Amino acid sequence: MKVPFFKLSCGDNEYAYVRDVLDSGWLTTAGKAQEFELRFAECVGAKYAVAVNSCTAALHLALDALDVKQGDRVFVPTMTFTATAEVVNYLGAHPVFLDCDYLTRNITPAILRDAITRCPDIKVLMLVHFGGHPAQLLDDENGDEGILAICKRHGIRIVHDAAHAFPAQIDGKSIGGFPDISCFSFYANKTITTGEGGMLATDDEAVYARAKLMRLHGIDRDVWDRFTSSKAGWEYDVVAPGYKYNMPDLAAAVGLAQLENASLFRAARQRCAEVYFARLGSIEAIDLPRSDVSHEDHAWHLFPITLNSSASIERDSLIQELTQAGIGTSVHYKPLHRMTYYRDRYQLRKEKFPSAERLWSGTLSLPLYPTMTNEQLQYVCDQLWRLAGSSCSSLKSAA
Structure with missing residues (x-):
């Protein structure tokens, strides 16, 4: 798929x-x-x-x-x-x-x-x-x-x-x-x-x-x-x-x-987000985004997830595996304190940005658009369960 x-x-x-x-x-x-x-x-x-x-x-x-x-x-x-x-x-x-x-x-x-x-x-x-x-x-x-x-x-x-x-x-x-x-x-x-x-x-x-x-x-x-x-x-x-x-x-x-x-598009993106929350919430290795507002108040432009310290697969390896499975992803973002221009001009040290550093090491954004089908959503979730579950230690060691 x-x-x-x-x-x-x-x-x-x-x-x-x-x-x-x-x-x-x-x-x-x-x-x-x-x-x-x-x-x-x-x-x-x-x-x-x-x-x-x-x-x-x-x-x-x-x-x-x-x-x-x-x-x-x-x-x-x-x-x-x-x-x-x-x-x-x-x-x-x-x-x-x-x-x-x-x-x-x-x-x-x-x-x-x-x-x-x-x-x-x-x-x-x-x-x-x-x-x-x-x-x-x-x-x-x-x-x-x-x-x-x-x-x-x-x-x-x-x-x-x-x-x-x-x-x-x-x-x-x-x-x-x-x-x-x-x-x-x-x-x-x-x-x-x-x-x-x-x-x-x-x-x-x-x-x-x-x-x-x-x-x-x-x-x-x-x-x-x-x-x-x-x-x-x-x-x-x-x-x-x-x-x-x-x-x-x-x-x-x-x-x-x-x-x-616009309102129809937003509701359709929320539908996708709700599936991700329901299917991925119990994967120990993944931290889902927190919503401090009602889901109806969120624009749902992105659905970023983060591999945490318990994950047995690294972010880049996970992206590669998802790509091979036909799933497009992106990364939002490499933080600006890591970009050459800002890092060097303003003498930025990564230790000053602990949350951004933690995100950067594990974050990726999942597909999210109004016309995503339920079959596509379930396929993305199935692949994340396969790759980020407890059985994926061999992937990390191979990487």
Whole structure:
């Protein structure tokens, strides 16, 4: 049986909306992108949304809008994709890397409090909602401060790296509706896709205005306004040294169709996760991800598992065996403190990141997509039982 790591889900409207754009003769940023912005903002409960060509672009625009500049310091989790940190360097600022919780892979209030004690001059927190699991933003049932309250008390702005987190929510409020800025990814394997693309969402009008301006070369009129306005299209001003980050209508058309099915896609991914929890929970060698929110509030972009110290097979060997069995996997992530650039520039030592190190040695992500069949799910679980059970000591010794 073949089980890919990811498989695209799309229907008739993706084709229909793209055909509309092609028939219009206007392929770049225009009416479809504006419609996508409006509908996405409504979906996540934000006042404003800015469509861009990647989540990386959204993160960069977010830090620019918060006036992060040369020499500033920004908290970044080590367990994330490089984009979360690299945009800090774009502006001449410096990432300060934080460890994560072992089972959720998120920054916790305790981790944040300790980091502030050591680095009180932090300007912004880049908060990753790993795998679609919302970080602990709100105060807990005992009244202990959540991340929002801690950041507010210390004057730290939050950029939510929500690349994994659409349409996750906390207590009925979507990630995207919380302060200060949320950045989403529509990369090919994300929970909804535009092929390449992203979105910045915020309630802050000044942030919105700055991001919209900088998205397209710092020009004071976007191209659709210049086309539809009675004012001459060639008449515009450059008021800032902006970027080329706009989302074309071709991509937005796909996004609009995907957005229509976002809740169905999420429920289908949850179905897959529930099977994994039920079938794999009693394998002693595997630590499953912990969900601190209801399964309905989780986006389920990823289902990462971790081989623990009792496992008799190593992670790389397990991946190789699963590949030979026709099962696609991935690793999320090699932590940034192990990447040459960050390790060497910031003199990072792995001993400072014990949870990330523990994860790195054993983590892999299982296939998870809306159209996975029950037969595929059971096959993945059967192979994990075969390979990660108590009878696999010979595999490790052979490796």
